[in-house]
Amino acid sequence: MSRQLQRPKQAFKNTILRWLRVLSEKQSSDAGDVPESFDRRGLATAWLGLAGGLWFMRVVARNRFVFPAPDPSYGPQSYRRHLCWIPWNPVLSPDKARDTSLQDGIPCLWFPAPKAATVILFFHANAEDLGMSFAILKHMRDQFKVNVLAAEYPGYGLLHHVEPSEDGVCEVALTTFRFLVDILGVRYSQIVLFGRSLGSGPAVFLASQFPVGGLILVSAFSSIRAAVQSIAGRLFAMAFQERFPNHKTISNVSCSTLFIHGESDGLIPVEHSVKLFKRCRARKLLVTPPEMEHNSNLFGDASFLAIPAIHFFGFPGYYTSTPPRLPASMFETPDRRVRLASQVQEGTVRPFLCDCLAKRDQHTLDAGFARQADGVDNITICLYKDTSDEVELVGEEAKERLRRKTEGKLLEKQAMGKSHVQADGDVGAGEAEEPLQQELASVHLEMPEFPEHTEDPPPL
Structure with a gap:
């Protein structure tokens, strides 16, 4: 906070x-x-x-106290190579899938790593959004060499128009998790859940439901009511209903769990993580850096997160020739996706090459391809000057190459015949070369005629 x-x-x-x-x-x-x-x-x-x-x-004001969302720090045009939109699952969220105000999907940040099979599903802290978490997400990808996906909460960032709630946060977490498994084909064992402060709630919720590869909890709380009690006292906490009961669900977690909580945390005491650590029955490790506070930079000191996570989980883990990749269309802004769909439906989309080289103004139609994400090979277009001289040069080279190939075959055939004649009748070299010259002279290479371009090529 x-x-x-x-x-x-x-x-x-x-x-x-x-x-x-x-x-x-x-x-x-x-x-x-x-x-x-x-x-x-x-x-x-x-x-x-x-x-x-x-x-x-x-x-x-209970939601405002539990979910004090700041003003959005990013927009639809921010982080163009990382901001993506995961669609709502019609099975998990049928109402949101049909809601026109939510048709854009769930805004997420995706940081792919080359050949990495592991994916860290990140849930940010309270009083911040994805824009404020961008730096730590990028550093996490670069430090651990794994893929990183972070989802936005209802009421935060580009979902500021949605009412925040515990069910809404868990619904977003489950939707992004099922997208990784069902759409991208990521295995359960290759997903590591990461929850910081408020994010520990959805992270523990998913870890208690699925056999994931690991769980990282930073500055976690045992429950919302216990966190409020630590801040404002027991009487004040009575006004809040129990939410995110991590102290109850942590006992159902079976994956390796790393607890990180600073001893200098003045907002949520370290006793919360100690309580969760004692109730966890899986392979676990508790790290309590003395100088770490609640809002400390996790990569400001290697002893906070980098060293414990690398030693405990062995990052980067497995490599694969087919790492998870998001479809390029998911990186398009919602407005542009709507325009592309309408243009395809109306049949007004121009040829691909014209779309690539068209000027970007308000009258230009959108190109028929999507923006590429990190790790995806870019499309390269090579343009050659189309002149009659170059076409003729290409034709002469083709003729010469075919002539040399044919001559080599005839020489090989004549050498075999010469060896046979010398063995029988001891014929000289002059007599053997004369049939070869006659056969070469009789060879006629038929090459297709290249049309001459007398008109300039149409403008692109």
Whole structure:
């Protein structure tokens, strides 16, 4: 969570503690010990204020407290080689698949690694979106040499118009996970789930349901209510329902699990990861860097993430000649995909070569091919100057090449005949060469005539 959000939370926490201190003094003191400034009206005001605050947090602002999404830090045109759109699964999300406002799909960031079979499915922390996680995702791909896919949450980034909720976050996580398995053909054992802070909720949820290859939890919490209790106290946490019960689902995780939690974390204490570590029954490792805070750069110090992850999971893992690759059409912006579909339906798409060389203005139709992602070979178009001299030169070279080939075969045939004649009648070399010269002279090479280009080629 950002530090800007911690200040109002601290002020609200101080107000709650002040009210509780007054109430405790009232209950523990006699009537004669009550301060003169404190009367029944003040007590009623304190109780009403406390009840109103709890009602407001439980009914109105609970999602804003749990999902404090910042303003979008990226747009549809950002990160053109990495921003992709995964469609909603009609089986898992039939309502969202039919919703026209969500027809674009789930915005994700994809970082492919050459020949890598492993895929890290990343879930970012609270109070940030994919744009704020871009640097760490790219560094993760470069450091571990594996593919990295990160999905956006409802209410964050380009999904800011969707109401955030626990079910919505898990729905996005499950949709992207099934896309890797069902569409890209990635094996369960080749997927490593990565959850940071709030992202530990969907990461533990998936790891408890599927036999994935590994799980990495950074600054994880045991549950939302426990995290709120660590921030604002037990009474304040009573206003929140239990969400992301990691302390219950972690016992169903069977894959290797790496816990990383800084001892200097002032937002979520390290005791949360210690509790999860004790309840986890799989192969596990707990790392608690002393200088690591809640929002520390994970690659600012190699002891935070790089060294433990490489030693624990053995990154980069397996290599393959067919690494997972996303279809190029998924990297197109939603507006352009709609234009391409309408142009194909109307039959107004120009030839491929004209689309490549056309000027990019508002009157130009979109090219009939999609933008390529990282790791995909680019299309190269070679243009040659079409002149009659070059065509004639090509024809002469072809004639000469065929003449040499034919002459070699005749020489080989004549040599075999000469050896036979010398063995029988001891004929001289002059007599043997004369039939060869006659046979070569009788060879007639028929080559197709190349038409002469008298007109300039049509403009591209």
